[in-house]
Amino acid sequence: MNPQELKSIMGSGLLSFPLTDFDANGDFNKTSYEKRLEWLAPYGASALFAAGGTGEFFSLTGDEYPGIIQTAVDTCRGVVPIIAGAGGPTRFAIQCAQAAEKAGAHGILLLPHYLTEAGQEGLAAHVEAVCKSVKFGVIVYNRATSRLKPDTLAGLAERNSNLVGFKDGVGDIEAMVAIYQKMGERFAYLGGLPTAEVYAAAYKAMGTPVYSSAVFNFIPKTAMDFYHAVANDDMATQHRLLKNFFMPYLDLRNRTPGYAVSIVKAGAKIVGHDAGPVRAPLTDLKPAEMEQLKALIDALGPQ
Numbered sequence: 001m002n003p004q005e006l007k008s009i010m011g012s013g014l015l016s017f018p019l020t021d022f023d024a025n026g027d028f029n030k031t032s033y034e035k036r037l038e039w040l041a042p043y044g045a046s047a048l049f050a051a052g053g054t055g056e057f058f059s060l061t062g063d064e065y066p067g068i069i070q071t072a073v074d075t076c077r078g079v080v081p082i083i084a085g086a087g088g089p090t091r092f093a094i095q096c097a098q099a100a101e102k103a104g105a106h107g108i109l110l111l112p113h114y115l116t117e118a119g120q121e122g123l124a125a126h127v128e129a130v131c132k133s134v135k136f137g138v139i140v141y142n143r144a145t146s147r148l149k150p151d152t153l154a155g156l157a158e159r160n161s162n163l164v165g166f167k168d169g170v171g172d173i174e175a176m177v178a179i180y181q182k183m184g185e186r187f188a189y190l191g192g193l194p195t196a197e198v199y200a201a202a203y204k205a206m207g208t209p210v211y212s213s214a215v216f217n218f219i220p221k222t223a224m225d226f227y228h229a230v231a232n233d234d235m236a237t238q239h240r241l242l243k244n245f246f247m248p249y250l251d252l253r254n255r256t257p258g259y260a261v262s263i264v265k266a267g268a269k270i271v272g273h274d275a276g277p278v279r280a281p282l283t284d285l286k287p288a289e290m291e292q293l294k295a296l297i298d299a300l301g302p303q
Contacts, residue, residue, distance in 0.1 A: 001081065006107040006137030007164040009081055010188035011209075013046035014227040016216035017054035017085075019265055020068060022276035028064050029276060030071055036273060037075040043220040045080060045213075048072070049109055052085035054214045054264055057111060059279040062092065066099040073104045083139070087111030090126045094133040107137035109167060112146035120152045131160040139165030141192065149175075150182035157186050167192040171199065173206070180207045194260040195253065197223075197246055200230045201238060214260070215249075218267030221303040245296055252289055252296075258282040263293065270294045271303065 001009075018040060021032035040048065050072035051057045051065060060068065072082045084100035086093050086108040097108050110130055118126070123146055131138050140156075140163065142148055147170060148156075156163055166183070167190040168176055180189065191203040191211030200211050209231065216223040222241065229237035253259045261278060266285040268275050270293060277284055285293065 001106040001136065003107070003137035003162040003164045006081075006083070006139075007188045009047050009106070010139065010165050010190060013044065013210065014216065014224060015047050015049065015083075015190065015210065015212040016040070016045045016220075016223070017049040017052035017212060017214060018072070019217050019268055019275040020051060020055040020060070022279065024276065026277060026279055028068060030067070032275065033068070033071055034075045036268075036275065037072060039273060040216065040220060041076050041079045043216070044224050045216060045220075047081040047083050047106070048076065049083045049085055049212065050105070052083075052109060053111065054217065054261055055085060056261060056279055056282070057085040057087060058114070059282075062095060065096055066103060069100050069105055070103040077104075081106040083107045083109055085109050085111055086130070087141075088114055090129050093126075093130050097130050097134045097138075101134045101136050105136070107139065107164075108134070109139045109141055109165075111141050112144045114145065117145055120149055123148055124152050124156055127156055127163070128160055131156070131163050135162065137162050137164045139167055139188075139190070141167045141169060143167075143169030143192070147175075148179075150179050153179060153187075154182055157183065164188060165190060167212070168203075168208070169193055173202070176203075176206055176208070195246065195250060197226050197230075198242065198250065200226070201235075204230055214264050215267065217264050218271045218273065219245075219297060219300060219303050222300050245300060248296055249293070252285075252293055255289070256283065259285070266290055266293055267297060270297055 021029040023029045084105040086096035166187045169192040189208040196211035213223045
């Protein structure tokens with residue numbers, strides 16, 4: 001798949017981040033991961049991000065990463081495209097990007113470099129080094145320590161034809177409008193705030209109708225229903241699901257830092273697709289919180 005084909009896929013429908021399966025000891029569980037992908041693939045996501053944020057990329061080792069991406073590519077071949085997460089220090093991000101390209105992934109989502117702050121010149125150098133290390137498409141994730149300004153993005157796009165996508169995880173409306181007005185159709189745009197459904201209608205109004213869904217991991221039918229409601233301006237369905245599920249779900253998610261991932265693993269366990277525990281420094285939901293989440297899921301009906 002060339003970069004322009006990746007760009008087209010980004011704009012064609014809902015995307016999601018499968019969990020990465022761990023066993024009771026916290027080690028990668030290949031068999032369970034294959035079963036997860038086989039379960040999720042037919043629900044209609046236009047692409048799946050292997051080892052992304054919800055897939056705990058930040059906790060994976062360099063030795064584990066290639067096998068996880070290869071498993072995703074092999075399992076989903078001919079069914080749904082796989083975009084690999086990559087990030088961390090520049091040289092490590094390059095290693096991940098090259099491993100993903102070798103495995104046959106369709107592109108990468110370049111996650112933040114973590115921890116240290118950097119100016120626009122340094123951020124541009126980081127993104128450009130990764131782009132130039134591979135031939136396939138790159139989507140940059142605007143989040144945390146990696147916040148790119150319109151002029152920076154314009155320069156990167158001019159110098160790197162394989163930089164084809166922009167995912168926003170900040171939620172700064174003014175900045176997002178400025179980026180869209182500056183870059184226009186040069187990029188495909190993706191809403192990427194945690195629990196992106198809450199922001200989906202607003203992002204669509206800004207020219208970003210596509211987003212990535214974490215809850216697709218455990219309520220894939222509802223996730224697709226909500227996406228179609230946004231696409232069709234079905235406000236009644238959006239408001240019903242926001243009131244009955246997403247807003248109380250946010251109350252649970254916001255109780256502890258890191259629960260944006262932990263609550264997704266909890267949901268998967270509740271619906272019979274256990275992905276194992278999260279890795280430290282994340283913590284799993286408490287029993288009472290699991291019961292509250294189960295009640296919300298049960299109220300949605302069969303998936």
